[in-house]
Amino acid sequence: MSDRPNILEAVRVTRRFGGLVAVNEVDFTIPEGSIVSLIGPNGAGKTTFFNVLLGIIDPTSGSVQFAGRRMIARPRRAGLESLVWVLPSIAVVLVGLALAAAGILGGAGIALAAVVAIGLLVATLLLAIVRPLWYQAFLVRLGIFRSARPNDMVQAGMGRTFQNIRLFKNMTAVENVLIGMHSRMHASPLDAFFSTRRGRREEAASDRRAQELLALVGLRGIGNELAKNLPYGDQRRLEIARALASSPRLLLLDEPAAGMNPKETLDLMKLISRLRADLGLTVLLIEHDMKVVMGISDRVTVLDAGRKIAEGTPEQVRSDPRVIEAYLGKPAA
Amino acid sequence: MSVVQDLPTPGGARGMRTRASAFGGRHRSLSITLGMALVAAVLPVLAGVPPFSSFQPQAAWIDGFTNAGVFVLLALGLNIVVGVAGLLDLGYAAFFAIGSYAYAYAASPFGNQILGINVQAALGDAAGLVFWPMLAIGALVAALFGVLLGAPTLRLRGDYLAIVTLGFGEIVPIVFLNSDAVTNGTNGIGGIYRPYLPGFGAYSATNPWPYYITTVAVVTLVLILCYRLVESRIGRAWEAIREDELAAAANGINTVTTKLLAFALGASTAGIAGVLNTAKLTVVSPDQFTFVISFTVLAMVVLGGMGNFWGVAVGAFVIYTINNVVLKSLNQFFQSVGVPILKDIDFLQLQFLLYGLALVAMMLLRPEGLFPNSRRTRELHADVVPVEEDAEGEAAAGGAAGGAGEGGR
Numbered sequence: 001m002s003d004r005p006n007i008l009e010a011v012r013v014t015r016r017f018g019g020l021v022a023v024n025e026v027d028f029t030i031p032e033g034s035i036v037s038l039i040g041p042n043g044a045g046k047t048t049f050f051n052v053l054l055g056i057i058d059p060t061s062g063s064v065q066f067a068g069r070r071m072i073a074r075p076r077r078a079g080l081e082s083l084v085w086v087l088p089s090i091a092v093v094l095v096g097l098a099l100a101a102a103g104i105l106g107g108a109g110i111a112l113a114a115v116v117a118i119g120l121l122v123a124t125l126l127l128a129i130v131r132p133l134w135y136q137a138f139l140v141r142l143g144i145f146r147s148a149r150p151n152d153m154v155q156a157g158m159g160r161t162f163q164n165i166r167l168f169k170n171m172t173a174v175e176n177v178l179i180g181m182h183s184r185m186h187a188s189p190l191d192a193f194f195s196t197r198r199g200r201r202e203e204a205a206s207d208r209r210a211q212e213l214l215a216l217v218g219l220r221g222i223g224n225e226l227a228k229n230l231p232y233g234d235q236r237r238l239e240i241a242r243a244l245a246s247s248p249r250l251l252l253l254d255e256p257a258a259g260m261n262p263k264e265t266l267d268l269m270k271l272i273s274r275l276r277a278d279l280g281l282t283v284l285l286i287e288h289d290m291k292v293v294m295g296i297s298d299r300v301t302v303l304d305a306g307r308k309i310a311e312g313t314p315e316q317v318r319s320d321p322r323v324i325e326a327y328l329g330k331p332a333a
Numbered sequence: 334m335s336v337v338q339d340l341p342t343p344g345g346a347r348g349m350r351t352r353a354s355a356f357g358g359r360h361r362s363l364s365i366t367l368g369m370a371l372v373a374a375v376l377p378v379l380a381g382v383p384p385f386s387s388f389q390p391q392a393a394w395i396d397g398f399t400n401a402g403v404f405v406l407l408a409l410g411l412n413i414v415v416g417v418a419g420l421l422d423l424g425y426a427a428f429f430a431i432g433s434y435a436y437a438y439a440a441s442p443f444g445n446q447i448l449g450i451n452v453q454a455a456l457g458d459a460a461g462l463v464f465w466p467m468l469a470i471g472a473l474v475a476a477l478f479g480v481l482l483g484a485p486t487l488r489l490r491g492d493y494l495a496i497v498t499l500g501f502g503e504i505v506p507i508v509f510l511n512s513d514a515v516t517n518g519t520n521g522i523g524g525i526y527r528p529y530l531p532g533f534g535a536y537s538a539t540n541p542w543p544y545y546i547t548t549v550a551v552v553t554l555v556l557i558l559c560y561r562l563v564e565s566r567i568g569r570a571w572e573a574i575r576e577d578e579l580a581a582a583a584n585g586i587n588t589v590t591t592k593l594l595a596f597a598l599g600a601s602t603a604g605i606a607g608v609l610n611t612a613k614l615t616v617v618s619p620d621q622f623t624f625v626i627s628f629t630v631l632a633m634v635v636l637g638g639m640g641n642f643w644g645v646a647v648g649a650f651v652i653y654t655i656n657n658v659v660l661k662s663l664n665q666f667f668q669s670v671g672v673p674i675l676k677d678i679d680f681l682q683l684q685f686l687l688y689g690l691a692l693v694a695m696m697l698l699r700p701e702g703l704f705p706n707s708r709r710t711r712e713l714h715a716d717v718v719p720v721e722e723d724a725e726g727e728a729a730a731g732g733a734a735g736g737a738g739e740g741g742r
Contacts, residue, residue, distance in 0.1 A: 054583065108449070122477065129484055130590050154585030166580040168573055170711040178566070179573045183585025185566045189594065192565035193558050195362070199565065206566075226711070246585045 004031040007250050007282050008053070013062035015048050022048040024306035025062070030250065030284055035276060037285040037293045040303035041326055046286050047163070049303065050254060053284075054160060055148045067156050067249060071148040080144050085124030089117040154183050159248030161239040163255045163286075169228035173219060173238050176227050177210035180245030210245065216278075217241045217271060233264040240271070250282045251275070257289045265289060269296050294318065302326065361564075362557045369553040373546075388662040395541040401653035402548035403610045407626075408633040408649035409555055409642060410602025415631065416639035416706070417563055418595035419575030421495040424482075424502020426626035428600040430619070431478050432471040432607025434509060437522040437617045439467050444522055447515050452526070461529025461536065467608050468551070475604025476597040483596030487589055490578075502627050510619040521618025528612050536612075544613050551609060552646070555602055559642045562598070571595055572708065629656075632688055636695055637702050644704025656684055 010028040014021065023045045030036045040046050051057045053064055055072055063073035096113030099105035105113070127135055131152075139145070148156070159180075168176050185206060191199030214223055217237040222230065227238060236256060243251055253272070257265045269292055275281050287293045293300060294314040302310040302317060304326040310317050317323055379385055380394030389397075407429060414422045438444035440463050445451050453460045486497045509516045516522065527536040534543045562568050570591045573581040582588050611617045629652070637648020660680040667675040680687075695702070701710040 056579075056583075111449070122481070125484060126480065129487075129593065130587075149587075149589075150579075150582040151585050151587045154583070160583055162580065162583070166577055166583075168576045168580065170576065170708050171572070175569065179569055179581070179586070180584045182566055182570055182573075187566050189562060189565075189567055189598070192561045192567060195561055203565070228711075242584060 004033055006030060007032045007067060008284075009065045010049075010053065011063050011065070013049065013052055013064065014060045015045075015052055015057065016060045021306050023052065023059070023303075026303070026306075026308050028301060028308070030282055031298075032249075032282055033276065033280060034298040035272065035283040035285065035296050037287055037297040037300045038303065039287060039290075039293055039300060043305075044303040044326075045306040046303055047254070048306075050252065050286060053153075053252070054158065055150045055153045058147050066153065066158060069156065071153065071156065073145060073147060075147065076145040077143055078146050080142070081128065081139060081146070084139070084142070084144070085128050086121070088124060089121040092117040092120060151183065154246050154248070157247075157249035158252065159243035159246050159250070160252040161236075161243050161254055161256060163258065165235050165239055167227040167235055167239055167242070170226065172224050172226055173214060173230065173241075174207070174210045174223040176238055176242050177213050177245045178206055180242035181206050181210065183246050213241045213244055214238075216244070216275075218267070233260055233267075236260065236264075236268070237271070240275075244275070244279070248281070250284065252284045252286075254286050255288060256285070257287060257292050265292060268292070272296055361560055365557050365560065366553055369549060369556065373549040377545075388658060388665075392539075392541050394658075395545050397654065397658055399541060399544045399548045399613065400610075400657070401650045402545075402552050403606050403613075404630065404633065404653045405552050405646045405649040406555055406606035406609070407603055407630045408637065408645045409552075409559055410599045410606070411630050412634050412637075412639065412642060412645040413559065413562070413571075413602070414595050414599035415634055416641070416645065416709075417568060417575070418571040418592060420592060420595060421491065422498045422596075422599070423495045423624075423627055423631065424498040424500065424505075425599070425603060425630055426622045426624070427482070427502045427505035428475045428479060428603035429607045429610075429626060430505050430509060430622035431600075432475045432604030433611040433617045433621070434516070434522070434607075435471040435474045435604065436464070436467050436608040436611045437525050439463050439470070440526040440612070441522050441524050443517060443524065459529050459531070460526045461612075463526065464528035464608070464612050465530070468605055471604040471608035472601035473604075475607070476601035479597040479600025480593055482600075483593045487592055499624075499627075502624060506619040506622045509622075516619075519618065519620070521616055521621075523616045525611055525615040525617065527615060548609060551605060555605065556642060556646065563642070567591070567594065576712075629688075632692060635702060636691065638704040638706060638709070639702055640706030640709045641702070641704055644702055644706070647704055648702065660684060660687075 006029045008028075008030040010026060012025045012027060013023055014025050015023040026045075026049060028038075028049075038046055038049070048057070052059045052072065053066075059072065059074055061074055064071055066072075092113055096105065096110055096117070099113075100110050131149075136146075168179060171179070185202055187196075187199040187202050190196075191202075211223055214220060217240050219234060219237055219241065222234065227235065230238060240251075240253070240256070256272075257268055260268060272283055272285070273296055276283060285293065285297065297314055299312065300310075300314050300317040301308060302320070302323050304322075309322045309326060310320045312320070376398055377391065377395055380398075381391045385394065388394075407425065410428075411422065411425050414420050414425070438448055440452060440460065442453065445453070452463050456462055482498070482501050486494055489497060510518060512518075528543075528547065529536065530543075534540060536543045563571070570581065570586045573584070573586055574588055574591060578588055581591075614621075630649070633649040633652050634645050636652060637646070638644030660683075663680045664678075667678070670676070699705075
């Protein structure tokens with residue numbers, strides 16, 4: 001696997017909460033097309049690390065590169081960003097004042113300059129809120145950096161599921177999947193207003209794709225069922241289908257086998273392997289169930305007390321004395 | 334946790350709905366248009382026959398319906414923000430004010446002077462033509478302010494958002510009140526031109542029909558747009574944010590822009606309502622935009638059925654009519670009959686008591702509103718399987734299949 005390029009590279013990621021170091025200088029890479037697992041006892045920092053990867057919390061130090069782009073790091077000169085969107089309008093005001101002082105600009109000209117300045121201010125403010133990619137790239141060139149937000153990570157190709165299922169319970173299965181597809185759809189409010197051909201075609205295509213995805217995870221025919229009425233195992237599958245809807249390159253599964261019975265767990269393992277085979281997906285798994293981890297992982301990373309204590313193939317990790325110690329305690333002397 | 338069996342779905346009106354929306358919104362839009370035309374035709378007839386004609390003359394009824402239409406617009410707009418996207422906005426009247434003043438500036442001698450334009454000189458007697466583009470411009474201006482208000486409040490949720498919007502709702506009228514030089518302060522801006530449309534009846538204080546027809550047309554259009562919007566990917570994103578904001582973000586929905594869009598579109602609807610209302614009143618002053626307006630519209634949305642546009646429209650219409658016709662008529666009725674105690678009660682002054690009672694009763698008995706949105710019903714009655722259909726015929730076919738659902742959300 002090591003000859004494949006890495007889809008995700010986390011470099012010396014650290015996250016502190018006050019005096020607690022939840023994640024301590026963790027280096028972590030995921031080669032494209034592999035299934036990598038992250039394990040560790042409770043409180044090892046798995047979830048914090050996961051949240052850093054997803055852009056939900058900023059790291060205290062270190063950075064994460066995803067799909068060839070530096071997405072997540074500690075914010076740098078973030079305060080300067082406000083200057084970027086205030087400066088153009090201040091410049092317009094100053095130029096207007098200078099021209100007025102020189103007697104070149106009349107009353108109407110000053111009013112015009114004021115309107116332009118306010119318009120610019122609103123436009124730049126909107127830009128700072130919407131943060132399109134080119135704007136972020138521009139900021140990076142100025143040495144200003146802010147981590148990507150969760151939706152940016154999805155846009156870049158990261159899909160996730162939640163440890164405790166977070167489906168949209170009062171929506172149907174298909175609607176859940178359609179929401180997962182949101183970031184890959186382009187219909188604007190105007191498309192909706194005028195019911196354009198483009199919008200309708202996209203909606204129909206998305207509907208078909210949602211049915212396909214449901215069939216892929218083994219939920220054929222339950223598309224019109226409310227998410228909350230599905231059995232537990234199916235809810236887990238539906239969450240995977242929803243995560244797949246954004247056509248991710250990397251799928252992050254947070255304890256997908258939690259609460260499943262042995263048969264459901266086995267089916268889940270088959271599903272994950274099949275997803276990699278069929279979709280060329282890379283998978284990062286956080287899991288407690290050692291059977292799942294050891295069964296399907298190409299590589300396992302073990303965290304304990306925020307530090308990476310072991311990494312390697314399932315066999316290597318299984319026999320690593322530090323891992324055994326972390327899980328079972330020190331052997332009696 | 335749900336232990337419901339994985340039953341096959343019986344047919345599925347929901348699937349049909351999805352297919353129908355993929356088919357195109359044309360069918361839906363046509364039915365809305367026909368429905369509105371029918372209602373608009375029946376209402377004046379009803380107003381002309383007893384017992385309704387005994388309350389007030391037909392022309393007064395038509396005038397009242399027109400005013401009700403303005404509130405229907407406001408309720409439709411607020412429904413996007415509160416009902417669909419789940420953002421509690423208590424300062425909605427601010428956008429109504431902004432739309433109203435926008436029209437006042439474009440269509441009055443005072444406002445024109447401030448802007449440095451002269452519509453009357455350019456158009457002469459047809460100055461009222463400016464009304465038509467102003468419907469769109471008023472919407473845009475209000476949307477702009479919706480974004481400006483929305484931007485700093487996006488990190489806030491629930492109560493905190495409500496407080497900030499409440500503040501904004503108070504600030505806007507006060508700004509209009511105190512900026513004497515440009516808004517004429519308490520007196521407001523008068524002499525606003527009435528709309529004008531060549532070949533169409535004259536808009537005047539004595540002839541309510543042109544305003545009535547215009548309002549019906551605008552409400553129909555807004556209703557169609559609202560439906561198309563909530564059935565699009567944007568509407569789905571709003572509902573996802575309402576249900577679970579973190580999950581929505583983790584599924585690629587840009588919560589910031591999506592919420593801003595809800596604010597902007599809600600505000601733009603209020604802007605249209607403001608333009609319409611001001612063109613009818615021909616005068617605008619800050620005291621028209623008190624908290625009472627925000628509150629009334631919110632009550633209309635809640636009573637009508639949050640999230641369901643038809644329900645909200647009907648709710649707004651009914652509440653406005655009760656407020657302005659029924660209560661007044663009750664006064665007259667009891668006075669004319671001479672019932673001892675009741676004839677001394679001014680029901681108009683009791684309207685907020687009645688609102689309050691109605692809202693409390695509603696929350697206890699039917700929290701989803703009179704004409705509920707099926708999804709809202711599911712959220713509010715998590716333990717009950719809904720079996721009734723709402724106005725859109727959105728049968729909860731899936732919900733009916735299983736037993737008890739999962740508790741809470």
